[in-house]
Amino acid sequence: MSLLCCIRYRIDPFKREAFETYAREWLRVIPACGGRLLGYFMPHEGTNDVALGLIEFDSLADYEAYRARLRSDEGGRANFEFAEAERLILGEARSFLRRVEA
DSSP states (O other), X not given: OOEEEEEEEEEOGGGHHHHHHHHHHHHHHHHHTTOEEEEEEOOOSSOSSEEEEEEEESSHHHHHHHHHXXXXXXXXXXXXXXXXHHTXXXXXXXXXXXXXXX
C-alpha cells in the first residue's frame, strides 16, 4: 500500500511568484531524496492563497527516511531557508492518504 502525502500550503497571495520558485526547486530535490513527486499545484482560479504539493511513498517508514534525507540535503536546506526569509508560507498542513482500490 502506498501513501500520498498531501501538503496544503496557505501562501501569501502577493508572493505567488516566490512560492512558485520555491516549488520548482522541490521538483529537483524531492526525487533526489527519495520521494515520488506527483507535482506542486499553484492557485489559478478561485482561492488565491492555497497551493498543494503531492508526494507518494511506499510506506510511512519510507516517508520518515525521506524527511531525514531532506533535512540533510543542501538544496533542501537552502529551499527551507529561502521560504523562511521570504515569509511566503503562512501555514502548512500535511495529510496522508491511501488510494481506494477495488
